[in-house]
Amino acid sequence: MASRKxxxxxxxxxxxxxRVTIYVNDQGEVEESFFHVDEFRGLEKFCEGRLYFExxxxxQRICGICPVSxxxxxxxxxxxxxxxxxxxxxxxxxxxxHMGQLVQSHGMHFFHLAAPDLLLGFDADPxxxxxxxxxxxxxxxxxxxxxxxxxxxxxxxxxxxxxxxxNFAVVGGVNAPLSPKDRDxxxxxHAEALATTRTAVDIAKxxxxxxxxxxxxxxxxxxxxxxLVDHEGxxxxxxxxxxxxxxxxxxxxxxRPEYYxxxxxxxxxxxxxxxxxxxxxxxxxxxTYRVGPLGRLNVVDKIGTPLAQEEFLRxxxxxxxKPVEGSLYYHYARxxxxxxxxxxxxxxxxxxxxxxxxxxxxxxxAKIPGQGVGVIEAPRGTLFHDYSTDEDGRLTxxxxxxxxxxxxxxxxxxxxxxxxxFVNGNRLTEGMLNRVEAAIRCYDPCxxxxxxxxxxxxxxxxxxxxxGTVLDRISR
Amino acid sequence: xxxTLVIGFGNIDRADDGAAFAVINTLRRRLGRPPLGEGETxxxxxxxxxxxxxxxxxxxxxxxxxxxxxxxxxVDAHVLENAPEIHTFPVTPDFEPxxxxxxxxxxxxxxxxxxxxxxxxxxxxxxxxxxxxxFRRGLSPRTGELAAKAAELILGLVENPVQG
Numbered sequence: 001m002a003s004r005k006x007x008x009x010x011x012x013x014x015x016x017x018x019r020v021t022i023y024v025n026d027q028g029e030v031e032e033s034f035f036h037v038d039e040f041r042g043l044e045k046f047c048e049g050r051l052y053f054e055x056x057x058x059x060q061r062i063c064g065i066c067p068v069s070x071x072x073x074x075x076x077x078x079x080x081x082x083x084x085x086x087x088x089x090x091x092x093x094x095x096x097x098h099m100g101q102l103v104q105s106h107g108m109h110f111f112h113l114a115a116p117d118l119l120l121g122f123d124a125d126p127x128x129x130x131x132x133x134x135x136x137x138x139x140x141x142x143x144x145x146x147x148x149x150x151x152x153x154x155x156x157x158x159x160x161x162x163x164x165x166x167n168f169a170v171v172g173g174v175n176a177p178l179s180p181k182d183r184d185x186x187x188x189x190h191a192e193a194l195a196t197t198r199t200a201v202d203i204a205k206x207x208x209x210x211x212x213x214x215x216x217x218x219x220x221x222x223x224x225x226x227x228l229v230d231h232e233g234x235x236x237x238x239x240x241x242x243x244x245x246x247x248x249x250x251x252x253x254x255x256r257p258e259y260y261x262x263x264x265x266x267x268x269x270x271x272x273x274x275x276x277x278x279x280x281x282x283x284x285x286x287x288t289y290r291v292g293p294l295g296r297l298n299v300v301d302k303i304g305t306p307l308a309q310e311e312f313l314r315x316x317x318x319x320x321x322k323p324v325e326g327s328l329y330y331h332y333a334r335x336x337x338x339x340x341x342x343x344x345x346x347x348x349x350x351x352x353x354x355x356x357x358x359x360x361x362x363x364x365x366a367k368i369p370g371q372g373v374g375v376i377e378a379p380r381g382t383l384f385h386d387y388s389t390d391e392d393g394r395l396t397x398x399x400x401x402x403x404x405x406x407x408x409x410x411x412x413x414x415x416x417x418x419x420x421x422f423v424n425g426n427r428l429t430e431g432m433l434n435r436v437e438a439a440i441r442c443y444d445p446c447x448x449x450x451x452x453x454x455x456x457x458x459x460x461x462x463x464x465x466x467x468g469t470v471l472d473r474i475s476r
Numbered sequence: 477x478x479x480t481l482v483i484g485f486g487n488i489d490r491a492d493d494g495a496a497f498a499v500i501n502t503l504r505r506r507l508g509r510p511p512l513g514e515g516e517t518x519x520x521x522x523x524x525x526x527x528x529x530x531x532x533x534x535x536x537x538x539x540x541x542x543x544x545x546x547x548x549x550x551v552d553a554h555v556l557e558n559a560p561e562i563h564t565f566p567v568t569p570d571f572e573p574x575x576x577x578x579x580x581x582x583x584x585x586x587x588x589x590x591x592x593x594x595x596x597x598x599x600x601x602x603x604x605x606x607x608x609x610x611f612r613r614g615l616s617p618r619t620g621e622l623a624a625k626a627a628e629l630i631l632g633l634v635e636n637p638v639q640g
Binding site for chain 1 (some may be wrong): 534
């Protein structure tokens with residue numbers, strides 16, 4: 001059957017460009033859908049030849065939104081290359097910075113990207129279906145949302161000296177302790193940040209309750225799930241073992257991060273530059289997994305902070321204790337994690353070692369040929385940094401598997417399901433296309449944060465007939 | 477002169493995407509200020525009638541700093557084939573639905589300022605054509621030339637807005 005093509009190109013950047021191509025037949029029914037993303041391999045080549053200890057500074061420039069994740073994953077990989085065990089206070093401080101990152105990134109996603117769809121509706125006028133629409137609808141909440149992001153950013157700033165691209169984690173630890181003044185100031189603003197987040201949790205739950213049918217059906221599909229767990233099987237964002245569960249919730253694998261290559265393989269499709277990671281033992285495509293908030297909450301046994309644990313127990317009941325499959329539940333899971341991050345901040349600040357000045361191990365040996373893996377749970381999911389060096393510490397190989405890559409198959413599947421459900425090639429509406437985008441937005445992909453040049457490429461959907469003729473086009 | 481902020485943004489590790497960094501530092505030299513180092517934003521030195529900062533990208537909490545200014549000049553690279561190599565135009569508050577990205581455009585930044593604080597500073601974009609966005613430091617020769625000219629243009633703009 002002849003098919004026509006719809007392409008959605010929503011990203012305004014040059015590198016990391018993402019688009020959705022939807023093929024419809026003569027009846028306007030969706031036949032196939034593909035989510036394409038460019039890859040960050042350029043950065044890996046860029047890093048080769050550099051000294052390994054530069055990586056915590058270099059790699060964080062992959063993104064201006066989640067630089068801390070790359071900063072810390074790189075530092076962990078460098079620790080492994082240098083074979084140094086970092087002091088406990090340094091681990092606490094790195095995790096504290098990570099929690100600040102989680103709060104700002106998750107908070108930003110909910111209020112800036114998710115809430116307009118949830119509060120104003122998928123079919124709302126695009127002119128108002130944005131954060132300004134949220135501000136008009138609830139200005140007090142909007143100011144609190146900005147303050148929430150600022151709270152996370154200021155934790156990063158206090159530790160790293162600046163909000164973006166901090167200079168903090170180094171091989172063997174961190175380069176400065178936390179001052180009592182900074183600890184007290186972080187604590188002073190904590191209650192408001194937590195209150196705002198709990199309000200957001202209530203908003204998300206209220207929306208889910210009111211739209212149960214949509215939430216259950218929208219981009220809902222079985223998959224495996226991946227995330228770090230601590231030694232008790234609890235949620236941990238900075239350290240632990242990687243756990244993978246199957247679609248039925250049964251444990252498929254649990255392994256130390258340095259053995260990831262024995263467990264994770266990458267599938268290649270001709271239509272995408274980005275590879276598709278999967279669990280090697282389960283095979284392709286049965287071993288494809290989801291990472292990020294939904295992935296993490298589907299693999300952990302518990303959350304080690306009281307309010308987040310309370311919400312986690314509710315989350316677990318959604319599918320009778322089995323993994324939660326609906327992509328829109330990412331938003332709820334993301335907010336549960338934000339509660340966790342805020343509670344974890346107080347746990348860390350109350351720790352007896354948090355003000356210790358023992359924050360860095362002695363300098364490693366000058367000659368360190370080796371290999372090291374650093375894995376962290378970035379806001380968007382599991383992030384792998386894997387470095388090999390020569391004996392002078394120059395990088396000979398760099399392998400990064402970023403969270404967006406881990407979710408590549410899931411985003412492709414989610415957008416395809418929504419396209420089939422909502423897109424009709426004979427009657428295109430902005431709301432249909434927004435739903436396709438919304439399916440991808442659940443995963444909070446980081447596609448294109450590397451460059452920011454002005455060069456507007458509007459969201460555009462083009463219908464192309466079997467003979468290549470453009471039949472219809474909408475853009476914004 | 478209305479209190480003015482010149483705010484550059486981009487990625488200095490991506491060749492011409494860092495054009496604004498060069499512009500901001502040229503401006504700072506012309507104003508007798510030390511150039512920003514790698515990773516420095518310049519926020520710590522603000523408070524004058526003409527401030528200059530450089531960021532990786534525009535994010536919402538930046539609004540709380542911008543609210544103090546009556547005029548904001550946004551400096552960025554561009555890839556517009558049909559625009560002048562130094563492309564300058566007024567920008568007004570506007571907010572589009574965000575597809576996937578956490579990053580804000582200058583118009584969205586002004587939209588946020590207006591919606592959150594009722595502030596409506598005069599906005600202007602000065603963008604410089606980029607030709608090379610590879611993973612490397614430093615500007616292509618042509619973009620380097622344009623960055624120097626753009627700095628002079630901005631000095632003229634802030635001293636005499638009518639010329640813009």
